[in-house]
Amino acid sequence: MNTTQATGMSVYTLGTGGGPIVSSSRAGTSTAIRVDGATYVIDCGMGSIRNYRAHADWGELRAVLLTHHHSDHIYDLGSYLVTGWQVPGESFTRPIQVFGPGRPNRIPALDGEHEQQIVARIAEREMTSTEEIVDALLDKVFSSDVVIRMADEGRDEPHEWIRSQNIQIPESAGACAVDNRHPDMEPFEIYSDELVTISAILVDHRLCFPAFAYRIDSQYGSVVVSGDTAYSENCIKLARGADLLLHEVIDLPGILATFPDGPTRDGIEVHLRESHTPYSEVGKVAAKAGVGALVLHHIVPNTPGAADLEAMLETARGDFSGNVTIAEDNDVYSVGPVAVEISAAESNGSLV
Numbered sequence: 001m002n003t004t005q006a007t008g009m010s011v012y013t014l015g016t017g018g019g020p021i022v023s024s025s026r027a028g029t030s031t032a033i034r035v036d037g038a039t040y041v042i043d044c045g046m047g048s049i050r051n052y053r054a055h056a057d058w059g060e061l062r063a064v065l066l067t068h069h070h071s072d073h074i075y076d077l078g079s080y081l082v083t084g085w086q087v088p089g090e091s092f093t094r095p096i097q098v099f100g101p102g103r104p105n106r107i108p109a110l111d112g113e114h115e116q117q118i119v120a121r122i123a124e125r126e127m128t129s130t131e132e133i134v135d136a137l138l139d140k141v142f143s144s145d146v147v148i149r150m151a152d153e154g155r156d157e158p159h160e161w162i163r164s165q166n167i168q169i170p171e172s173a174g175a176c177a178v179d180n181r182h183p184d185m186e187p188f189e190i191y192s193d194e195l196v197t198i199s200a201i202l203v204d205h206r207l208c209f210p211a212f213a214y215r216i217d218s219q220y221g222s223v224v225v226s227g228d229t230a231y232s233e234n235c236i237k238l239a240r241g242a243d244l245l246l247h248e249v250i251d252l253p254g255i256l257a258t259f260p261d262g263p264t265r266d267g268i269e270v271h272l273r274e275s276h277t278p279y280s281e282v283g284k285v286a287a288k289a290g291v292g293a294l295v296l297h298h299i300v301p302n303t304p305g306a307a308d309l310e311a312m313l314e315t316a317r318g319d320f321s322g323n324v325t326i327a328e329d330n331d332v333y334s335v336g337p338v339a340v341e342i343s344a345a346e347s348n349g350s351l352v
Helices: 048-055 079-085 114-123 130-141 145-153 231-239 253-258 263-275 279-287 309-320
Strands: 007-014 030-035 038-042 061-065 096-101 162-167 188-192 197-202 211-219 220-223 244-250 293-300 323-326 333-335
Touching: 007 220, 007 244, 007 293, 030 048, 030 211, 061 079, 061 188, 079 096, 079 130, 079 162, 079 253, 096 130, 096 309, 114 263, 130 145, 162 323, 188 293, 197 244, 220 231, 231 279, 244 279, 263 333, 279 309, 293 309, 293 333, 309 323
Parallel strands: 038 061, 061 096, 096 162, 220 244, 244 293, 293 323
Antiparallel strands: 007 030, 007 333, 030 038, 188 197, 197 211, 211 220
């Protein structure tokens, strides 16, 4: 575990794969931003918790931010919440904050007719908010574990250590799950402490609403994580002048080649084409935003050898003159001054 870095701002790619699959090459998408010994985690993809503990301990964790509620972004959320709950020497040292989408007031749909079709198909099923998800994990999914440990080990109520909050989209944006899922808007602040200010903005993840990108600003610099999105002017606005942009990327022909023909393939092709950023566009996002460096992550397809990584890199570099890298799990990128140099053994990626 790396605990030698006392000051500075660093980014740890805990999981760099996209999609709800079990991959032998990449953990599910997750990113940790560490500032002066405090750590903020964006998304909790499958297998990322192991990598978190390779770089930070539970006492450093201050906040978990969910870009959206697709399963590949929240698989490990329950593990993040209960593993640091009053384990001797492995515990949160302060209540952690969990931020993420609230419950939309309508079922996301392409239009009113499509909304009626979806409502008819889903029966009594409802969408949930981040607060409801956290409550369900602590009070339902892990309820037996919680009760036993409170009785057997004398632990405190876990909600005293884990506090969730739905992100409130400014009313001025006029966002709507059917009519206006990613309106032109300004970034808005959702969290701040003595080390960082975190801002959010809506991005275009087709019918997944709300979906957010996040920006973390500190005295050392700024980092933006795009979340899942098609080419997004909102994301460009959020990333304007940032030191480092971590942006999702898809090799669409590569992922489609992994699916057999059929109706299921046809449906997911529409989703993939309209809600993710192809590598032909991602460098243009970085160039228009004027960021210092671009890191490609949330790689799709997330199976060994399926994505054309060389084409991704060459194409992005053709559109963006700054430093471009493709992240692997456990890469480390520094932003601003650091107390000690991060060893090459710790990072497969280029340092910013």
